[in-house]
Amino acid sequence: KLESGRYEVRYATALTELDGGQKLVRFYDPSGNLIEVRTLWDKFGNRE
DSSP: OEEETTEEEEESSOOEEOGGGOEEEEEEOTTSOEEEEEOOOOTTOSOO
């Protein structure tokens, strides 16, 4: 839970690292909608 000013943000999941290195977090906005944020997915597996 994060409180900043007039809004309270409730996290649905902790920051998670998925297979392939993608990071994901889910939280609820002030209206109760579930928001999911992910880093970009590198379908090539970070080839150099």
